[in-house]
Amino acid sequence: MPSLEIRDLHASVETAEGPKPILHGVDLSIGDGEIHAVMGPNGSGKSTTAYALAGHPKYTVTEGRVFLNGEEITDMTPDERARAGLFLAMQYPVEVPGVSVTNFLRTAKTAIDGQAPKLRDWTKRLREASIALKVSPDFVKRDLNVGFSGGEKKRTEVLQMELLEPKVAILDETDSGLDVDALRVVSEGVVRVHERTGNSILLITHYSRILRYIKPDFVHVFAAGRIVKTGGPELADELEANGYDAFIGA
Numbered sequence: 001m002p003s004l005e006i007r008d009l010h011a012s013v014e015t016a017e018g019p020k021p022i023l024h025g026v027d028l029s030i031g032d033g034e035i036h037a038v039m040g041p042n043g044s045g046k047s048t049t050a051y052a053l054a055g056h057p058k059y060t061v062t063e064g065r066v067f068l069n070g071e072e073i074t075d076m077t078p079d080e081r082a083r084a085g086l087f088l089a090m091q092y093p094v095e096v097p098g099v100s101v102t103n104f105l106r107t108a109k110t111a112i113d114g115q116a117p118k119l120r121d122w123t124k125r126l127r128e129a130s131i132a133l134k135v136s137p138d139f140v141k142r143d144l145n146v147g148f149s150g151g152e153k154k155r156t157e158v159l160q161m162e163l164l165e166p167k168v169a170i171l172d173e174t175d176s177g178l179d180v181d182a183l184r185v186v187s188e189g190v191v192r193v194h195e196r197t198g199n200s201i202l203l204i205t206h207y208s209r210i211l212r213y214i215k216p217d218f219v220h221v222f223a224a225g226r227i228v229k230t231g232g233p234e235l236a237d238e239l240e241a242n243g244y245d246a247f248i249g250a
């Protein structure tokens with residue numbers, strides 16, 4: 001049974017002028033423990049897919065179905081999806097004034113597990129994960145994402161994933177804006193969680209360099225609201241060398 005199955009997904013985004021169709025039949029099946037990379041031109045609908053999967057209220061699924069470990073999640077609320085094991089690291093993480101990183105993480109963990117983690121275990125895990133991701137203890141006391149640099153936001157998303165241990169993680173351009181050292185630290189964090197938990201990963205990226213660390217089983221080309229080609233890891237290098245012209249008919 002696939003961990004994540006997307007069948008013929010059509011979705012619209014709410015705009016001032018009314019709903020605007022963005023996704024036009026996304027089909028994707030991610031097997032248990034597999035890593036799938038999605039690459040595609042700007043504005044093709046990759047983040048829209050991520051948001052639609054996470055249940056963002058601005059995106060409406062107009063056709064198609066989504067299953068997580070065999071359970072249909074198409075009509076679930078975002079928190080029900082999170083409890084079912086889905087996690088989204090956003091391309092542009094939102095700032096949450098008044099909520100510290102530590103409080104946010106503990107609240108999220110409690111909501112997902114249905115009970116608060118034991119304080120001692122939790123403190124130890126948070127400390128270990130912070131050290132592994134090179135996040136300073138002072139940093140986690142700050143308000144979530146408020147005034148964080150681009151790279152710090154991405155690192156915090158991976159810290160979240162490390163502690164929440166989702167069954168399926170969607171990483172939307174988690175590599176964008178990272179310096180070379182941060183890219184390695186963040187990628188190693190993703191791989192560590194993957195190896196520890198056997199989770200499945202949907203990795204949206206523009207660059208094949210992250211795929212040297214996080215090795216995909218499949219690479220998909222996303223264009224004009226759907227997946228137009230699927231291949232192995234070599235497809236990422238081909239795309240980086242030749243661009244997307246062959247797939248968008250330009």
Ligand SMILES: Nc1ncnc2c1ncn2[C@@H]1O[C@H](COP(=O)(O)OP(=O)(O)OP(=O)(O)O)[C@@H](O)[C@H]1O
Binds near residue numbers: 014020040042
């Ligand atoms: N709120 C909105 N109002 C109008 N258009 C929107 C809105 N949200 C998304 N879109 C449009 O939907 C299309 C797909 O956007 P999306 O963010 O999914 O692209 P993407 O593939 O993630 O691009 P990128 O590689 O730049 O991150 C774009 O043309 C975008 O302008």
Ligand SMILES: [Mg+2]
Binds near residue numbers: 046047048091172
């Ligand atoms: Mg995007």
